[in-house]
Amino acid sequence: MGKYIYGIDLGGTTVKMGLFNGEGEILDKWEIVTRKEDSGSHILPDIADSIKQKNNEKNISTGDITGIGIGIPGPITEDGRVLKCANLGWGIFSVADELSRLTDVGNIKAGNDANVAALGEQWCGGGRGFDSIVMVTLGTGVGGGVIQNGRIITGANGAAGEIGHLKVNTGETCTCGCGGKGCLEQYSSATAIMRHARELVSETEEESYMRQFPKEKITGKEIFDAYKADDGLAKQVVAKFAKYLGLGLSHVAAVVDTQAFVIGGGVSKNGQVVIDVIREEYEKNVMFALKGKEFRLAELGNDAGMYGAVRMVLD
Amino acid sequence: MGKYIYGIDLGGTTVKMGLFNGEGEILDKWEIVTRKEDSGSHILPDIADSIKQKNNEKNISTGDITGIGIGIPGPITEDGRVLKCANLGWGIFSVADELSRLTDVGNIKAGNDANVAALGEQWCGGGRGFDSIVMVTLGTGVGGGVIQNGRIITGANGAAGEIGHLKVNTGETCTCGCGGKGCLEQYSSATAIMRHARELVSETEEESYMRQFPKEKITGKEIFDAYKADDGLAKQVVAKFAKYLGLGLSHVAAVVDTQAFVIGGGVSKNGQVVIDVIREEYEKNVMFALKGKEFRLAELGNDAGMYGAVRMVLD
Numbered sequence: 319m320g321k322y323i324y325g326i327d328l329g330g331t332t333v334k335m336g337l338f339n340g341e342g343e344i345l346d347k348w349e350i351v352t353r354k355e356d357s358g359s360h361i362l363p364d365i366a367d368s369i370k371q372k373n374n375e376k377n378i379s380t381g382d383i384t385g386i387g388i389g390i391p392g393p394i395t396e397d398g399r400v401l402k403c404a405n406l407g408w409g410i411f412s413v414a415d416e417l418s419r420l421t422d423v424g425n426i427k428a429g430n431d432a433n434v435a436a437l438g439e440q441w442c443g444g445g446r447g448f449d450s451i452v453m454v455t456l457g458t459g460v461g462g463g464v465i466q467n468g469r470i471i472t473g474a475n476g477a478a479g480e481i482g483h484l485k486v487n488t489g490e491t492c493t494c495g496c497g498g499k500g501c502l503e504q505y506s507s508a509t510a511i512m513r514h515a516r517e518l519v520s521e522t523e524e525e526s527y528m529r530q531f532p533k534e535k536i537t538g539k540e541i542f543d544a545y546k547a548d549d550g551l552a553k554q555v556v557a558k559f560a561k562y563l564g565l566g567l568s569h570v571a572a573v574v575d576t577q578a579f580v581i582g583g584g585v586s587k588n589g590q591v592v593i594d595v596i597r598e599e600y601e602k603n604v605m606f607a608l609k610g611k612e613f614r615l616a617e618l619g620n621d622a623g624m625y626g627a628v629r630m631v632l633d
Numbered sequence: 634m635g636k637y638i639y640g641i642d643l644g645g646t647t648v649k650m651g652l653f654n655g656e657g658e659i660l661d662k663w664e665i666v667t668r669k670e671d672s673g674s675h676i677l678p679d680i681a682d683s684i685k686q687k688n689n690e691k692n693i694s695t696g697d698i699t700g701i702g703i704g705i706p707g708p709i710t711e712d713g714r715v716l717k718c719a720n721l722g723w724g725i726f727s728v729a730d731e732l733s734r735l736t737d738v739g740n741i742k743a744g745n746d747a748n749v750a751a752l753g754e755q756w757c758g759g760g761r762g763f764d765s766i767v768m769v770t771l772g773t774g775v776g777g778g779v780i781q782n783g784r785i786i787t788g789a790n791g792a793a794g795e796i797g798h799l800k801v802n803t804g805e806t807c808t809c810g811c812g813g814k815g816c817l818e819q820y821s822s823a824t825a826i827m828r829h830a831r832e833l834v835s836e837t838e839e840e841s842y843m844r845q846f847p848k849e850k851i852t853g854k855e856i857f858d859a860y861k862a863d864d865g866l867a868k869q870v871v872a873k874f875a876k877y878l879g880l881g882l883s884h885v886a887a888v889v890d891t892q893a894f895v896i897g898g899g900v901s902k903n904g905q906v907v908i909d910v911i912r913e914e915y916e917k918n919v920m921f922a923l924k925g926k927e928f929r930l931a932e933l934g935n936d937a938g939m940y941g942a943v944r945m946v947l948d
Contacts, residue, residue: 471781471889471890472890473765474891474926477886477920477922478889479890480922481888484887485918496920498918501920565800565803569888570888571792572884573793573794573799573884573889574793575792603800603813605798607790608790611789
């Protein structure tokens, strides 16, 4: 077994890279730019070059490398084939094979970024101590990852854990980015709660803590600060956020009966109050046998993907 | 490795027992009565006695037995601990340990009956050829079992696959058997469609094929026969059945991205039409990445549990 593992989180803007030892402890981390031009054809060569540079810097030979793990922002099969990744310009090909060819490292593990981050949180973050968690990332959209007995559930087309597109409101008339209507992320993403709060501020006269900010500066923080101060408009926003998220997580529990939900992404930075409002709605909706699940805040932030990528290699 | 495996499906009325060879082929099957009196304390001894009798009959020694698998009608952990099984009168104890003590067979595998039946269908029935299926049993209630890469997903408290209690209608005012409101099984079980059909026949004047039967004889068969004949009332019943089931299965897909749904239980005996109506609603509700899943009819009927029990031993 080699002495080093690279953990890589490939995002639409930057690639987060980490060098870990064989025990999975981080030794170094850095970022490179994600060059999306030319159908994303520079991305993997850039990553391979950065690994070679780090090898030179640290006197690491290829034989010292146990493996490379990488998280990709799109659906990917268990054997590492990307099934199209629109925001990188990628079509269908094997990331694992290609990265192996470019680096001369045989053991490459690739996974969807949300799933890999979930694995990182289960291993070293908010899900520590549980074998099975579901991670929920509340950011631009609502992402999810299902970890069962320490392993990612990938699904037939790499779309397991797509909980942002649970149809939680069959009466919705507005369309989600996915083309559907009534998806969870239309109500519970950071984007959704900001939009809702800004609408309420525009369309009502009601006094609100949030009115002291220019409308475009009202984000999750201002909303949850206002909520904690018992602000009427913020309560409406948080109620809708929690109602649909609690319902959606009750669906998740009925399918996999997870041990714990780990809540991450920008919205989760508002702390325990986020957990409290989600849990209350979860308990209202879920069947008796699934009540009382643990809810935890994510802990690794942007490093979760690197950790999860390394965990795939160690598995 | 021994030459024989016992596969047992423990139900509330009868225990279905099967003797299989080491390749998982069935050699013999029979039933015994489930004696629920005295807090179900006779059930496992009766099963052990029946196994011993069969061993004598076939000249099988304990050393020839690879293992015993058993499906239980209640929540059970991965290591075989029953967490209360109200309809057998059981509290909390290890079925695996107890059955091992009674039979002198070390290798005992126990699982929830719906999950074990799902494994049987994946191995030898409607799910043959797929690694990952979700089985949906449309009977008195709506049961479910999630098989991922050939293994049961049990969940933290043995409640994974409890899809009958997905809350698919937040506007419901009637209460489900579980105490919740708006559970899938309130709309899509055999019980639910019979109730709905009988109500429509009582409460409307509309002509219907179903009126030729005494109300208490209107079951899934009469409903689907009427549906195929373009009967207005039957169409209402089937529409509601399919609407909620399609929605519920879209939730299931978003969590585990299964390869195929296998539809079993009494309602599934009405054949391809059942698949067709469910699939139509599924496709309406599910996100693009999860469209086009396979839907199959279950094939093993009441034997699914025995097969799944044996599969657990072979794993």
